[in-house]
Amino acid sequence: MKGLGIVLNWQKRREAGDMVKRILAFCRKHQIAVYLAESTEAEPVEGMELLRPEEFAGHADAVIVLGGDGTILRAAHLFKGTSLPLLGVNLGQMGFLAEVEPPLLEAALQQLLDGDYRIRYCLMLSALVYRDERVIAEYTALNDVVISRGSSSRIVYLDTYVNNKHLETYPSDGIIIATPTGSTGYSLSAGGPIVNPALDVMIITPICPHLLHHRSVIVSSSERVSVHPWTKQADIQLIVDGQIVLTLQDNDIVQITRSPLTTQLIELQGTDFYTLLHHKLSKVISREPERM
Secondary structure, eight states: OOOEEEOOOGGGGHHHHHHHHHHHHHHHHHHHHEEOOOTOOEEEEOOEEOOOGGGGTTOOEEEEEEEHHHHHHHHHHHTTTOOOEEEEEOOOSSSSSSOGGGGHHHHHHHHHHHHHHHEEEEEEEEEEEEEEEEEEEEEEEEEEEEEOOOSOOOOOEEEEEEEEEEEEEEEEEEEEOOOOOGGHHHHHHTTTTOOOOSSSSSEEEEESSSSOOOEEEEEEEOOOOOEEESSSSSEEEEEEETTTEEEEOOEEEEEEEEEEEEEEEEEETTHHHHHHHHHHHHHHHSSSSOOO
8 A cells, every 4th residue: 555545523632632543653654654634724833734625535545534424425526436435434423434433543554555445336317407408506415415595494395207207296395306325325325225336227306395295205227217306486496415506497407317326435344334323323323312
C-alpha cells in the first residue's frame, strides 16, 4: 500500500483530530503516505499533503472517511467514477455506512494493510429530469432520490410508473426511490424495508401517504421508475442524497434508473451485513429514554 486518502467532517474536527493522529502514527510506522482531501473547510495538517479529490487516484489506494453517513455520501460523490474504495470510521450517531468504530481503528487499518477485506460494489441511481420533453438535469445518488413538497403543508400528487406501467398515484408528502444501501436511511424512517445491499433492487416508498394501503414496493434495478409530480398549491423539490438540487414544476418528469457507476465500500473480514445491522440497531435501542 503506497498511500491512504482521508476525507473528514470538519464540523467534528475535535473527534476527527484524534483519529487523524492515530492514522498518521500507523502510516509512519508502515511507511505509507497520507493525503487529505482539499475542500473549502480543510486546514493544513502536519504529515499530510492536501490534494484535490480528482488527484487521489494517482496517489492513494483507498480513502478513509472520518464522519457519519453524510460524510460518506459526500465522499461517494467526490470519488464517483474512480476505482478508489472507501472505508468509513463512524464519528456520527448511527453510521450504517461506516462499519469501523473508533476504538477499532488500528485493527481496521492493519486488516486494510494485510488485504484482509473485500470490496462491496454499491448500486447507484441515475435521475433524469425532463421538462417539455427534454432533459434539463441529471444526478447520481448512492442512497436515494426524493421528490417531496417544499415548505407548504399541502400534499402533492405523484403519478408513479414502472417501465411505463402505472403503479400508483400517491397523494402524500413525497416519495423516496432508494438503493439497498439507502434502505437504512430516509426510506427506513418513512416505513420502508431494510434491504441487504447485496440485492439488485430499488425501493419505492411514499412519504406519509394519505391512503392506508399505500406501502413500499421493491422493483428490480433493471427497471425504470418514472415519477410525474403535480400540484398547483405547493412547491415540489428534488432531493438527491439529502441535498436539495432542484425545484420541480408541474408536468416535470423524474426518471430513475440504475446508474452505470458504483460506489466501492470496503468490508473488513469478520464483519457482515446482519451483524453490523444488529449492532447499529442495538445502539438505537440503548439510547432510547426509559418510559415511566
